[in-house]
Amino acid sequence: MRICAGCFKVEDWKNRFKLEQKKICSCSFCGKKTKTVDFSVFLSPLQLLLSLFSKNEKGESVIQLIGRDFAIFSNDEVAKRILQCVVQLSGNGFSIKDKVSYSTEVSSALTAWKKMKKDVIEEFRYFPSINPEDELWDKYFASKFAVIKKGSVFFRGRINEDANKLYKKKKELGMPPREKARAGRVNPYGIPCLYLTDMPDTTIYELRATHGDKLSVGKFIVKENLNIVDFNYKPLLLDDIYEGEEKLIETVREFLLKKQIGQDLSKPIHRYDVKEIEYVPTQYICEYIKTSGADGVMFNSAVHHGGKNLVLFKSDKVRCTCVKVKTVDEPVMRFC
Ligand SMILES: [Zn+2]
Incomplete structure (x- = not known):
C-alpha cells in the first residue's frame, strides 16, 4: 500500500515524506495520483497510537477521537480508510466500528484532576489530598x-x-x-x-x-x-x-x-x-x-x-x- 502527503493534515506527519523514497502512483487511501511512500513507514507509529485506546461502550469511535484531539488526517473518509487498515493489522481488541476511550494509564491524570476538584470544594480547601507533584503535574x-x-x-x-x-x-x-x-x-x-x-x-x-x-x-x-x-x-x-x-x-x-x-x-x-x-x-x-x-x-x-x-x-x-x-x-x- 502507498500513501501520499495529502492524506495528512499536520506538518510533522507530512514532513516525514521528505525522508522517504517516493514513487508516483495512486494513493491507496485518497486515490490521487501523486508522489507516494510505502505505507509501512506510518504503520508502526499508528499502531502505537491505537494502543492508547481500549474498547468502551460509553466512548466514541477511534476516528472521532483521533480526529477531534489530534486532527492527523486530511478528512474523515481518509481517516476511516487508514485507521481501518491499521486496526485490522493490529489486533487491539476493537474494530473501527467499536466505541473506545483512552486507556486508564492515559486518562489517570484526568481522574486525579476530577478528584482534586471535588476535594478543594468539599473536603480540604487549602491542603487537598492530591498534591500536584504526586501526579508529576510539576x-x-x-x-x-x-x-x-x-x-x-x-x-x-x-x-x-x-x-x-x-x-x-x-x-x-x-x-x-x-x-x-x-x-x-x-x-x-x-x-x-x-x-x-x-x-x-x-x-x-x-x-x-x-x-x-x-x-x-x-x-x-x-x-x-x-x-x-x-x-x-x-x-x-x-x-x-x-x-x-x-x-x-x-x-x-x-x-x-x-x-x-x-x-x-x-x-x-x-x-x-x-x-x-x-x-x-x-x-x-x-x-x-x-x-x-x-x-x-x-x-x-x-x-x-x-x-x-x-x-x-x-x-x-x-x-x-x-x-x-x-x-x-x-x-x-x-x-x-
Ligand atoms: Zn492520499
Whole structure:
C-alpha cells in the first residue's frame, strides 16, 4: 500500500515524506495520483497510537477521537480508510466500528484532576489530598512554559457604567487594584490578575457586552518575553511516537489534562448565576503555576470562537499603549 502527503493534515506527519523514497502512483487511501511512500513507514507509529485506546461502550469511535484531539488526517473518509487498515493489522481488541476511550494509564491524570476538584470544594480547601507533584503535574505546569514573544499585542476591555465618565486613560485599563479584584477562574478575591485577550472583538464577548454598551478597549504590548502555561497545547505526536510508548503516553496525558483544565478555565461566567466556589479548583492550579514562576496562563475563549484569553499574574511585563472607546452597535439577536 502507498500513501501520499495529502492524506495528512499536520506538518510533522507530512514532513516525514521528505525522508522517504517516493514513487508516483495512486494513493491507496485518497486515490490521487501523486508522489507516494510505502505505507509501512506510518504503520508502526499508528499502531502505537491505537494502543492508547481500549474498547468502551460509553466512548466514541477511534476516528472521532483521533480526529477531534489530534486532527492527523486530511478528512474523515481518509481517516476511516487508514485507521481501518491499521486496526485490522493490529489486533487491539476493537474494530473501527467499536466505541473506545483512552486507556486508564492515559486518562489517570484526568481522574486525579476530577478528584482534586471535588476535594478543594468539599473536603480540604487549602491542603487537598492530591498534591500536584504526586501526579508529576510539576512536569506539565512548573517546568515547561510556552513563550509569548516581546512585541506581541493583547487587549483589555472595560464596560463604561457612566456614559459621562468614560475610561480613557491607559492606567484605567490596567490591572484592578487589590480592593476591587473580584474572584475569577484564575484568581481568588483580593488577588488581582490582568485579564487580556488576543483580539479586540474577544473582549466584547468576554465582557458579555450588549447593544448600546460603551466599551473602553486598551491595546497592550508585551515588553519582554512571557513564560506562560498554554492550555491550548496540541501535541504533534509523531516525534513522541518515535521516542517510544512511555513518551507518547506522557504527552497524551499532558494534552488531555491541559485540555480539560483549559475547558474548566474557559467555562462561560454568566453575570449572576455562578457561585464563586466553582472557581476554586482552577484558582488552585493557577496559583500552583504562579508559584512555579510563570507569568500567566492562556486558554481558549468559550464565548468567541478562535479567541484566546491571556491572564497575567503581574502587569509589569506589558504596557498599555492606547485606549479606544467603542459603542457596541450590533444587536445581540436579529429576527427576520
Ligand atoms: Zn492520499
